Structure formats: C-alpha cells, structure tokens
Amino acid sequence: MIDRAALEAKLAQLEIEHSDLDASILALQTQAHVDQIRVQRLKKRKLALKDQISKVRNELTPDIIA
Template identity: 45%
Template structure:
C-alpha cells in the first residue's frame, strides 16, 4: 500500500506559492502606485502655489494623477472583488 503525503515541492504547494507571489507582487505594485499618486499630488500642489504656472504641464500632471487613481481603483477591486458589491 502506498502512502500519499503532501511534501514540500508538491504541485499543490507550488501553486499556493505562485498565488502568494502573484498577490504579493500585485500588492507591491499597488503600493508603488499609491506612492506615485501621493507624490504627484505634492508636485501639483507646489505648482499651484507658483505665480508662473505652466498650465499645460499642470493639466498633464492632473491627468496622470487621475489615471493613477483609476488604476489604483481597478487593482483594488481585483484584489478585493466584493468591494464594489
């Protein structure tokens, strides 16, 4: 009679490791996006305080900030699917 046991290196363990790695990478990417969003917010705020504002540059930064916000929301909804329910 052969005994079946789950040992390190089994396919089940490898799949779980891959899921954890992918989730970790996605969470890391989400963290980076949030930092970029916050940094852009700081830059935009400083530019708005400037008397000689480059309106085109300011508009581009705001648009980029909105795109980051959308990507953050998309990633959050993928990681936490019931968030929009």
C-alpha cells in the same frame, strides 16, 4: 492567477506615485507663474493612476457571491 504579493506591491507603488504627483501639482500651483498645461498633464496622469489603483484594489478584493 496573479500573485497577491505582487499586486500589493504594485498598489503601494501606484499610491506613492499618486501622492508624489499630488505634491508636485500643489507645488506648481503655488508658484507665481503657473504653467497650466503642465498642471493639466499632471492632473490627467494622477487621474489615470487613480483608475489603475482602483483596478488593482478590485483584483485584490475577492468576488462575493450572495
């Protein structure tokens, strides 16, 4: 089993990267000449990070058998 502390550290790192991408996207969109291809790539990366964050959170949450 993967160490819980390692998963929590990975989750924190992914959340920071997700937040940084959000700020980068916002900054690009406020420029006069928006590079739409770059914005789309960043959004795609942000979505992939969101999926990874969900996966790690699911690993941290124990299965509850009802």
